Amino acid sequence: xxxxxxxxxxxxxxxxxxxxxxxxxxxxxxxxxxxxxxxxxxxxxxxxxxxxxxxxxxxxxxxxxxxxxxxxxxxxxxxxxxxxxxxxxxxxxxxxxxxxxxxxxxxxxxxxxxxxxxxxxxxxxxxxxxxxxxxxxxxxxxxxxxxxxxxxxxxxxxxxxxxxxxxxxxxxxxxxxxxxxxxxxxxxxxxxxxxxxxxxxxxxxxxxxxxxxxxxxxxxxxxxxxxxxxxxxxxxxxxxxxxxxxxxxxxxx
Amino acid sequence: xxxxxxxxxxxxxxxxxxxxxxxxxxxxxxxxxxxxxxxxxxxxxxxxxxxxxxxxxxxxxxxxxxxxxxxxxxxxxxxxxxxxxxxxxxxxxxxxxxxxxxxxxxxxxxxxxxxxxxxxxxxxxxxxxxxxxxxxxxxxxxxxxxxxxxxxxxxxxxxxxxxxxxxxxxxxxxxxxxxxxxxxxxxxxxxxxxxxxxxxxxxxxxxxxxxxxxxxxxxxxxxxxxxxxxxxxxxxxxxxxxxxxxxxxxxxxxxxxxxxxxxxxxxxxxxxxxxxxxxxxxxxxxxxxxxxxxxxxxxxxxxxxxxxxx
Ligand SMILES: Nc1ncnc2c1ncn2[C@@H]1O[C@H](COP(=O)(O)OP(=O)(O)OP(=O)(O)O)[C@@H](O)[C@H]1O
Ligand SMILES: [Mg+2]
Numbered sequence: 001x002x003x004x005x006x007x008x009x010x011x012x013x014x015x016x017x018x019x020x021x022x023x024x025x026x027x028x029x030x031x032x033x034x035x036x037x038x039x040x041x042x043x044x045x046x047x048x049x050x051x052x053x054x055x056x057x058x059x060x061x062x063x064x065x066x067x068x069x070x071x072x073x074x075x076x077x078x079x080x081x082x083x084x085x086x087x088x089x090x091x092x093x094x095x096x097x098x099x100x101x102x103x104x105x106x107x108x109x110x111x112x113x114x115x116x117x118x119x120x121x122x123x124x125x126x127x128x129x130x131x132x133x134x135x136x137x138x139x140x141x142x143x144x145x146x147x148x149x150x151x152x153x154x155x156x157x158x159x160x161x162x163x164x165x166x167x168x169x170x171x172x173x174x175x176x177x178x179x180x181x182x183x184x185x186x187x188x189x190x191x192x193x194x195x196x197x198x199x200x201x202x203x204x205x206x207x208x209x210x211x212x213x214x215x216x217x218x219x220x221x222x223x224x225x226x227x228x229x230x231x232x233x234x235x236x237x238x239x240x241x242x243x244x245x246x247x248x249x250x251x252x253x
Numbered sequence: 254x255x256x257x258x259x260x261x262x263x264x265x266x267x268x269x270x271x272x273x274x275x276x277x278x279x280x281x282x283x284x285x286x287x288x289x290x291x292x293x294x295x296x297x298x299x300x301x302x303x304x305x306x307x308x309x310x311x312x313x314x315x316x317x318x319x320x321x322x323x324x325x326x327x328x329x330x331x332x333x334x335x336x337x338x339x340x341x342x343x344x345x346x347x348x349x350x351x352x353x354x355x356x357x358x359x360x361x362x363x364x365x366x367x368x369x370x371x372x373x374x375x376x377x378x379x380x381x382x383x384x385x386x387x388x389x390x391x392x393x394x395x396x397x398x399x400x401x402x403x404x405x406x407x408x409x410x411x412x413x414x415x416x417x418x419x420x421x422x423x424x425x426x427x428x429x430x431x432x433x434x435x436x437x438x439x440x441x442x443x444x445x446x447x448x449x450x451x452x453x454x455x456x457x458x459x460x461x462x463x464x465x466x467x468x469x470x471x472x473x474x475x476x477x478x479x480x481x482x483x484x485x486x487x488x489x490x491x492x493x494x495x496x497x498x499x500x501x502x503x504x505x506x507x508x509x510x511x512x513x514x515x516x517x518x519x520x521x522x523x524x525x526x527x528x529x530x531x532x533x534x535x536x537x538x539x540x541x542x543x544x545x546x547x548x549x550x551x552x553x554x555x556x557x558x559x560x561x562x563x
Contacts, residue, residue: 058473060563079477081563086475096470110474157474 002119008033009055009165009196014064016050024050026221032165032198039207040200042218048200051218056090056167056200057081069164086114089163089195091171095154095240097142103129103149104138107156107231114161128156131186133179147174155183159190166190168199172206172220184209288335289489292456293496293543294503296449299537301504303445306511307438308532309547314435323355323392325401330414332383340412341386347408353400354394360387457489457550465558472562482555486548493547497540 009032016025024047032038042048053059054066057073066073068084076084089110097106104125111121132152142150149176158166166187171181180203188210191197197207207215210225219226327344331337340361348354365384392400405417464485471481512528528536 012305056473057563078563082475082477082480083474088475090473092473096466096473098467098470100467109471113471113474113476 008067010065010067012055012065012067014054014061014175016059017062018045024221025054025061028064028223030216030223032196034164034196035191035194036196037210037213038196038198038216039210039213040198040216040218041202041204041207046218047221048218050221052090052167052169052198052200053079056088057085059159065197071207074122084108086161087164089158089161089166091151091154091168092156092168093169093173093200095142095150097150097153097157099142102139102141103145103156106142106153107160110157110161124160125156128160132156132183144244147178148176148179151175152179152183155186159186162190163195166195166197168197170201171199172201172203180206181209212242217236278401287460289453289456289460289492289547290496292452293493293547294500296452297500297540297543298504298507299495300442300445300449300543301501301536302507303438303442304536304539305504305508305528305532306433307442308528310431310438311435312527312529312532314431317353323394323465324419325390325392326406326418327388327390327404327408327415329386329388329412330383330416331386334383337386340415341388342410343411344386344388344415347411348390348404351404353394353404353405355393357388357390360389371402387458420505449493449543451495453543453546454550457547458554460489460492461485461551461554461558468555469562472559478556478559480553481559485551485555489547489551490544493544497544500543501516501540503535504539506508 010028011028014028015023015026017023028051035083040048040051046069050059054061057068060074069087071080071082071084098109101109107128108121108125111125126135126138129135132155134149134152134156137149139147145153153170155171158168168187171187172183175183184206187197187199189232201207207213327348329337329340329344331340345357345359348357362384365387401417401419404414408417409414468481468485471484
């Protein structure tokens with residue numbers, strides 16, 4: 001590996017349990033390389049959201065070690081976590097929009113938290129909402145928006161700060177296929193600018209839409225191939241195509 | 254496809270506080286629909302009323318006590334002026350020798366004349382009307398009935414027509430009732446202040462529940478604990494300030510109203526119950542205490558909620 005150690009995210013033998021229940025994540029060891037595009041797949045209840053929670057620092061693992069940007073997440077003093085979170089963009093599975101804030105204010109929220117001035121954020125936020133097709137809903141509050149519209153606000157909020165790591169939990173679950181492709185292009189654009197992207201999805205069709213993406217598959221809390229060999233064949237061709245298709249259990253188009 | 258308008262990484266990514274308008278926009282604006290200002294207003298008004306009443310009562314009881322503290326009047330009745338003068342001197346000697354007496358003062362003739370003037374008119378009326386001799390006596394301690402009796406007996410040995418009166422004897426039962434009331438008022442004020450504090454605490458807590466989700470979102474988007482706490486403290490402080498102003502105004506109006514009724518009595522007793530500078534300062538401090546409690550509640554609740562998140 002030639003990338004700087006401070007840029008990678010590394011899980012070492014990570015396990016997670018909620019309360020006294022059995023572990024929902026087991027023996028996770030993997031490395032996320034900066035600038036790569038990952039899909040996280042797996043059946044419902046396999047632990048995708050749980051894994052993403054560890055990535056976006058909403059949960060500490062029950063065991064194991066997680067290193068992010070040169071820091072041990074578990075031993076890092078609490079005061080330093082906000083600074084780390086500001087390098088992340090998160091699309092939550094349940095959106096987590098602030099109910100009483102307009103689409104504009106929701107998208108502007110991470111920038112405001114980070115201390116961006118009103119003058120600086122006005123244009124980017126407006127343009128971003130325009131780009132996700134919500135320029136006419138800029139003053140709408142979440143309760144008056146459709147699921148797809150809320151999802152797009154959530155995505156706009158996640159990418160607006162140009163994060164180092166983008167974590168998206170089923171980001172295309174509520175939008176039509178055309179919009180799903182468009183949103184994927186957004187993630188790719190961000191990825192080309194250097195952002196590491198992790199997208200959790202059920203939608204196997206999505207996997208083929210991003211060339212050079214890597215696939216992580218969760219099965220009952222375990223990564224089915226934790227060595228990182230699940231590389232989706234880069235288009236137009238690649239020696240790994242056949243194996244990748246084989247491991248993807250019918251992910252074809 | 255046109256590239257999305259991603260914001261530049263050169264943007265200020267510092268840990269600037271989320272202040273001013275930004276902070277305000279995180280909390281819904283329709284403040285007066287929430288319970289916090291109203292609970293505060295009512296509790297502050299009640300506390301102001303109770304405190305004003307309690308302080309007035311306490312002042313009244315205190316001034317009553319100092320009135321009571323051992324002021325006596327010795328009165329000698331004797332038609333023969335010469336004999337009267339001798340008896341007055343004798344009485345003064347006896348009183349001076351008595352260890353319980355702190356000071357005494359024979360009321361001069363001129364003062365007596367002035368006292369009687371409204372009834373007898375000016376002139377030589379004194380020559381024709383027999384005037385009693387009066388001696389104001391101040392005892393070292395508050396006079397009790399036994400002491401007064403002893404003094405009366407000691408004087409009566411030499412002076413047949415002598416009478417010793419406690420100046421405020423007739424008020425004694427009123428004053429002892431007042432000092433019982435004073436304690437009652439203190440207890441009521443303390444209870445009410447504690448209830449108010451609890452009500453403010455609960456109101457802020459319940460309104461906080463609505464903001465839990467917002468707090469978690471801001472936390473996950475990189476908000477620092479004290480940044481988040483400050484946003485909510487600020488919002489609660491504004492709510493509390495609105496409630497405080499309404500409550501203080503209502504409470505003071507109540508105090509004025511009652512005060513003006515008492516002033517109408519024009520009685521020396523009630524005059525002692527007026528509120529002093531310190532009392533007004535204490536009353537004015539009530540809304541500030543409430544605002545502080547509200548802010549403290551907000552802070553502790555936000556911090557507790559945040560501690561449960563990593
Ligand atoms: N907060 C929680 N407390 C207890 N158990 C939880 C909690 N969150 C998730 N779980 C359990 O952990 C397991 C994995 O859940 P998770 O949400 O990570 O699955 P998922 O792969 O994201 O599923 P889906 O595709 O349906 O979103 C499930 O069995 C779920 O019941
Ligand atoms: Mg999930």
